Amino acid sequence: MPLSFQKMHANGDDFVIVDARNAVNPMTSAMVQRMGNRNRGVGFNQLAVLLDCDDADARVMFWNADGSALDVCGSATRGAADLLMREADVTSITLRTNRGLLTSERTPTGDISVDMGVPLFGWSDIPLAQELDSTVLPLAGNPAACSMGNPHCTYFVDDLASVDIATIGPAIETNVLFPLKTNVHFVQVVDRKHIRLRIWERGAGIALGSGSCSxxxxxxxxxxxxxxxxxxxxxxxxxxxxQWDGVGAVFLIGPVEASFSGTMSQG
Structure with missing residues (x-):
């Protein structure tokens, strides 16, 4: 039976939405890998499945292109919220994720703002393989770590152009310090209100953007x-x-756009 999908992106960070409400969840790791293949499938960084939910407008489950599951994806959460808000003709919607309940709103400019929850810093919450201060990790370059529902490792560098992301990214992603692997960011601070960010995304590789990594x-x-x-x-x-006040939830704000819709064979 053909599987219907919607391809979307958030500033080039591409993802696929599969609507399985009122149906059996069709996604398996093998099917995700087939769809995620950029040569033989649809291609994406992440896939989100919409499911029925009793305490929110929908439940959303997320997958990486390599067939691994993840608890949250900022870009795909905004994409799912955009679709459901258009469907219901509302400007706010709540989604149930493994990260918890995430509320999204459409801003007056048409962007989607999502409450991404409170960041976690405890070594076992990220998680790290041992008890450490996550503000400065004992790795070359002294990165910091946190969790936004998935693990993040951030390097602050003077010149992004000098960083070999394709080499350093996978080495840090699979470092023994990160038992569940990690997303890896390379940040050049332009000023206190502006950064340049390049990303090695866990399970996806170099990405044009990422909501949770941002x-x-x-x-x-x-x-x-x-x-x-x-x-x-x-x-x-x-x-x-x-936006983050240093205490509470983190807010991610930006546009999402539909690319195309289609069907793909499940066999």
Missing amino acids: CGAVVNGIRRGLLDGSVEVECDGASVTV
Whole structure:
């Protein structure tokens, strides 16, 4: 039976939405890998499945292109919220994720703002393989770590152009310090309200953008005393805004766009 999908992107960070409400969840790791193949499938960084939910407008489950599951994806959460808000003709919606309940709103400019929850810093919450201060990890380059529902490791560098992301990214992603692997960010601070960010995404590789990585990078920059509470995050694809007061929830704000819809054979 053909599987229907919607392809979307957030500043080039591409993802697929599969609507399985009122149906059996069709997604398996093998099917995700087939769809995620950029030569033989649809291609994406993440996939989100919409499911029925009793305490929210929908439940959302997330997958990486390599067939591994993850608890949250900022870009795909905003994409799912955008679709459901258009469907219901509302400007606010709540989604149930493994990260918890995430509320999204459409801003007056048409962007989607999502409450990404409170960041976690405890070594066992990220998680790290041993008890450490997550503000400065004992790795070359002294990165910081946090969790936004998935693990993040942030390097602050003077010149992004000099960083070999394709080599360093996978080495840090699979470092023994990160038992569940990690997203890896490389941040160049332009000023206290603006950063340049390049990303090695866990299970996906180099990405044009990432909502949760943008959040993790800003949170770690604020913890280091480098950034203010509202920051423009300039990724390879374009920019998003991340806001954090240093205590509560992190807010991710930016556009999402539909690319195309289609069907793919499940066999």
